[in-house]
Amino acid sequence: MRRLMLFLPVVLAVILGAILYNGIGKDPSHLDSALVGRQVPDFHLPLLQQPDKMVGPEQLKGKTVLLNVWATWCPTCEMEYPYLMQLAKQGVYIVGVDYKDDPAKAKQWIEQRGNPYAYVIQDNKGTLGFDLGVYGAPETFLIDPKGIVRYRQVGALDSQAWKNKIKPLIDKIGQGG
Amino acid sequence: MRWWISLFLCCWALTAQATVDPYQFDTPAKLARYEHLTDILRCPKCQDENIRNSGAPIAADMRAKVAAMIRDGATDQQVIDALVSRFGEFVLYKPRLERRTWLLWYGPFVVGVIGLLVVWVLAMRGRRLAHERDREGRLSAEERERLRQLLDEDSRTS
Numbered sequence: 001m002r003r004l005m006l007f008l009p010v011v012l013a014v015i016l017g018a019i020l021y022n023g024i025g026k027d028p029s030h031l032d033s034a035l036v037g038r039q040v041p042d043f044h045l046p047l048l049q050q051p052d053k054m055v056g057p058e059q060l061k062g063k064t065v066l067l068n069v070w071a072t073w074c075p076t077c078e079m080e081y082p083y084l085m086q087l088a089k090q091g092v093y094i095v096g097v098d099y100k101d102d103p104a105k106a107k108q109w110i111e112q113r114g115n116p117y118a119y120v121i122q123d124n125k126g127t128l129g130f131d132l133g134v135y136g137a138p139e140t141f142l143i144d145p146k147g148i149v150r151y152r153q154v155g156a157l158d159s160q161a162w163k164n165k166i167k168p169l170i171d172k173i174g175q176g177g
Numbered sequence: 178m179r180w181w182i183s184l185f186l187c188c189w190a191l192t193a194q195a196t197v198d199p200y201q202f203d204t205p206a207k208l209a210r211y212e213h214l215t216d217i218l219r220c221p222k223c224q225d226e227n228i229r230n231s232g233a234p235i236a237a238d239m240r241a242k243v244a245a246m247i248r249d250g251a252t253d254q255q256v257i258d259a260l261v262s263r264f265g266e267f268v269l270y271k272p273r274l275e276r277r278t279w280l281l282w283y284g285p286f287v288v289g290v291i292g293l294l295v296v297w298v299l300a301m302r303g304r305r306l307a308h309e310r311d312r313e314g315r316l317s318a319e320e321r322e323r324l325r326q327l328l329d330e331d332s333r334t335s
Contacts, residue, residue, distance in 0.1 A: 034265035041263075100234075126238060133263040135221040135235040 034133055035141070035149045040067075041131035048098050048106055048120035055121060060143055064173050066094045066166070067141040068117070068157070069129055071101040072109045074137040080156035081113055087162070088116035096120035099129045099137050142166055144173045200244040207247050214243050214256055217271065221264045228268075239264075 035041075040057045047053050060067070068084060070077040088094055096117035098106045103122055110120070123129055132141065133152075142151040151169055153161050202208045215229035222233040228240055239260060246256045260268050272278045316324065 034262055130238050130242070131263060133221075133265065135233075135264065 036152060038149060040141075040143055040147050040149060041128070043121075043123075043128040043131065045128060046122050048096070048103055048110075048122040051103070051122065055119075057147055060095065061147045062145050063093055064145055064170055065143045066092055066157075067097060067143055068094055069097045069099045069123075069132065069134050069137050069139045069141075071099045071137045072105045073101065076156050077138045080138050080158070081116075083157060083159065083162075084116040085114050087157075093118055097128060097132075098122050098124075099134065100124065100126040142169055200240070202244075202248065210253060211244055211247050214247075214253060215240055217269070218243070218257070218260060219268050219270050221267055227270070239268075 040060055042057055044054055044056050047055060066087070070080075084094060094116050096119070098120050101124065103124070106120070106122075110117075121128065126134075129137075132139070136154070138156060140153040140157045141149050144150050150173065151165060153166070157166075200208075200211060202211060212229065216227050218228045218239065220226045220228050220231040220233055220236040220239070222235045223231050226233075226236070228236040228243075242259065243256055246259060251259075257269070266272060272281060274282055
């Protein structure tokens with residue numbers, strides 16, 4: 001018994017080591033969204049390509065939507081863009097939120113690079129972004145047909161995030177989960 | 178020299194100005210609340226700054242929200258809840274006390290109590306051992322008598 005007690009510090013050190021090891025490689029800038037599991041916040045904003053048409057959260061319901069918050073001033077958005085185009089070609093329904101941006105520049109961007117979006121919500125002042133808890137573009141939200149946020153991707157959407165996180169969730173939503 | 182000092186002071190004043198927003202409140206109490214709230218809320222983008230001192234655009238948006246809510250008569254708790262519901266509990270420098278954060282809040286006290294217990298047990302054991310050793314060192318009356326006899330015999334034979 002006494003001899004076993006001598007190993008107690010070793011055991012404690014191993015436990016502490018395991019806990020700390022778990023934290024290695026975690027990206028501290030990746031915060032969980034407070035919004036996951038909740039309804040998309042209310043908004044009333046025009047569309048980029050039809051500025052006279054106003055849309056709200058009901059527009060996002062009825063379909064599984066990938067809501068991509070982007071801006072022309074954001075270099076990572078440019079990096080991510082070809083992948084969005086690829087997903088759109090595969091038939092993924094992507095809605096854009098043009099965040100704190102100049103609509104003219106945004107339209108030009110889409111003309112030059114192609115359009116992966118079903119439509120783009122124009123959020124000049126960043127109010128929708130703020131309500132979504134966006135603290136830096138790009139961010140992408142997966143929204144189920146009931147309008148509930150299921151996942152949030154901070155930073156560029158890439159094939160890894162798509163395969164490991166988003167695709168499995170879309171499949172689950174498709175099965176009514 | 179004087180010129181250099183004045184130049185230096187100018188630079189300093191400019192950088193200090195950088196993150197001060199022109200928010201006006203009708204009472205000093207509201208301004209104090211604004212300053213307090215922006216002090217205790219953390220910027221989600223630049224993770225080691227509160228929103229009052231941060232130059233990030235999102236921190237400016239958050240300050241605007243805090244100012245607007247205070248002007249509209251919201252309580253401190255309502256302002257905090259509004260920001261937590263958007264950006265998560267990360268924005269609180271001081272985590273809330275709830276089941277999930279019990280370990281965080283009470284963990285140090287638990288570890289401290291365990292430490293005190295260990296020290297106490299070791300101290301008690303040390304004292305008991307010292308006591309026993311002490312008693313072993315002293316001889317009983319019988320033993321002393323026997324020792325005297327042995328020594329006597331020894332001195333007689335030699």
